[in-house]
Structure formats: C-alpha cells, structure tokens
Amino acid sequence: MSNKNNELEEIVSELATYLRFQKDMGIKSVFRGIKKKSEPVKNEERKQSKNPEPESKMSTNEDIITIEEPSTLFDGSKTMTLEEIREEIGDCTRCQLHEGRTNLVFGAGNPKAKLVFVGEGPGRDEDMQGKPFVGRSGQLLTKIIEAMGLTREDVYICNVVKCRPPNNRTPEPDEMSTCEQFLFKQIRTIKPEVIVCLGATAAKSILRTKNSLGSLRGKFHSYSGTKLMVTYHPAALLRNPHFKKPAWEDMQAVMKELRLPLPKK
Numbered sequence: 023m024s025n026k027n028n029e030l031e032e033i034v035s036e037l038a039t040y041l042r043f044q045k046d047m048g049i050k051s052v053f054r055g056i057k058k059k060s061e062p063v064k065n066e067e068r069k070q071s072k073n074p075e076p077e078s079k080m081s082t083n084e085d086i087i088t089i090e091e092p093s094t095l096f097d098g099s100k101t102m103t104l105e106e107i108r109e110e111i112g113d114c115t116r117c118q119l120h121e122g123r124t125n126l127v128f129g130a131g132n133p134k135a136k137l138v139f140v141g142e143g144p145g146r147d148e149d150m151q152g153k154p155f156v157g158r159s160g161q162l163l164t165k166i167i168e169a170m171g172l173t174r175e176d177v178y179i180c181n182v183v184k185c186r187p188p189n190n191r192t193p194e195p196d197e198m199s200t201c202e203q204f205l206f207k208q209i210r211t212i213k214p215e216v217i218v219c220l221g222a223t224a225a226k227s228i229l230r231t232k233n234s235l236g237s238l239r240g241k242f243h244s245y246s247g248t249k250l251m252v253t254y255h256p257a258a259l260l261r262n263p264h265f266k267k268p269a270w271e272d273m274q275a276v277m278k279e280l281r282l283p284l285p286k287k
C-alpha cells in the first residue's frame with residue numbers, strides 16, 4: 023500500500039513539475055493527448071509541418087546508436103584544455119562560414135559540466151555576442167535548464183559549427199565535417215556524463231546517422247561511452263508547443279540519469 027502511495031506521490035510530483043515547466047514557457051492551457059503516429063517524423067525541426075505529432079514514448083532498446091569518438095582525431099594525442107582548443111581554432115578560416123561571422127562562438131559554461139548541450143550553430147544574436155544560445159531559443163533553453171534544477175553555469179553549451187551560417191541556414195555537410203573536430207575535442211575535455219543534442223542536425227553530425235529526430239529522441243544513445251539524448255531544438259519548441267511535452271520527457275530522463283531530484287517549488 024505504501025509503495026502505491028509512493029508511486030502516486032511520484033506521479034503527482036512529476037505532473038506538477040511538468041505543469042510548472044509549461045507555465046514557465048508561457049503555455050496557458052494543458053495539452054491533453056497525443057495521437058500516436060505510426061511513421062517516424064520525416065524532417066528535422068526546421069522543416070516540420072505546422073501541426074506535427076511528436077512521438078512521446080520513451081523507447082528502451084530499439085535503434086540505439088553506439089559510436090566511438092573519431093580515432094584519427096585522438097590517436098596518441100593528449101587531451102587538450104578548453105583554452106588550448108580555442109587557441110587551436112584561432113581566427114579560423116577552415117570553412118566558408120568564416121566569411122559572414124562577426125564573432126566565433128566557441129561555447130560557454132562549466133568546463134567540468136556533467137551535462138553538455140550541443141546545438142547546430144550560432145544564430146544572429148549569438149554571432150553578435152560571441153556566446154551560444156542567447157537569443158529567443160537561448161532564453162527558452164535557459165528555462166529548460168532551470169526547470170531541471172540547474173543553471174547555465176552548471177552546464178556547458180556549444181554548437182557543431184562555431185560560426186553563423188548565412189541567414190541561419192542549416193550548416194552544409196562539409197562545414198560540419200570541418201568544424202566538428204573542435205566539438206569532439208570539447209566533449210573529450212569536459213567528459214560529461216550526458217550529452218543532449220538539440221535538434222536533428224547536431225544529432226546526425228555526432229551519431230553519424232540519417233535517422234529522423236522523431237526516431238532518435240526519447241532514448242539514450244552512446245557517444246564514446248557517454249550517454250547521448252536527442253531532443254527538439256528550442257527553436258522548434260517555440261514554433262510548436264506540442265513538442266514541449268516530449269522534450270520535457272527527454273529532459274526528465276536526463277535528470278534521472280544525472281540523479282537530479284525533480285524540482286519542488
């Protein structure tokens with residue numbers, strides 16, 4: 023009986039936390055249900071239709087991707103500090119994205135973070151300020167981090183490409199393959215317990231997959247032994263509030279993995 027009571031208390035606590043999260047993000051009505059989709063979502067969040075239906079079920083062992091860090095990048099090399107990685111990037115002209123940048127956006131946060139968020143690339147505000155996720159999407163990411171009981175100073179935030187793609191287009195494959203070495207080095211240095219890929223572009227780059235975001239999210243993959251969760255980019259959450267429920271489920275799974283208590287305000 024007491025087990026059942028504990029279970030009920032946990033469910034009520036999780037529900038209360040979720041509703042507070044929704045409220046924090048400006049949602050004034052409760053989304054009551056999602057019709058399950060038989061096919062995975064076909065396109066990444068940039069191209070999603072106006073009323074897509076997210077897959078909210080947490081998968082356990084299907085389609086788990088396990089990938090090692092690129093051996094050619096690290097074979098015999100020592101782990102660099104974040105400062106050394108930034109120095110190595112320098113005033114980078116390795117790909118065409120350098121042409122339009124105002125500031126290179128390296129990354130920010132705790133160099134010993136247990137949790138690293140990875141987006142695809144800087145936008146206009148980030149390019150202007152030289153900091154990751156500081157625009158509208160960044161403000162929402164801050165709310166998500168705070169809903170997890172953390173601050174931006176507790177986590178590390180970076181992108182696959184360090185320079186803004188023109189008109190916020192998706193980075194080209196050659197741009198990502200040129201720049202991603204620095205992301206891999208950042209991850210190796212920070213050694214987080216969990217990586218969260220924000221959006222399909224970051225996930226596809228790290229996991230070397232063409233799978234859709236809908237089929238990737240909701241379960242832990244593995245990058246070089248580190249648990250990796252894929253979830254919606256905050257920009258997609260701003261465009262479609264229906265994604266907030268599955269995104270919060272993803273973050274709750276991350277919180278459990280990090281042994282974080284559900285916040286009780």
Ligand code: SF4
Nearest residue numbers: 114117120184185201
């Ligand atoms: S995106 Fe990366 S590789 Fe391209 S110029 Fe910027 S730092 Fe260099």
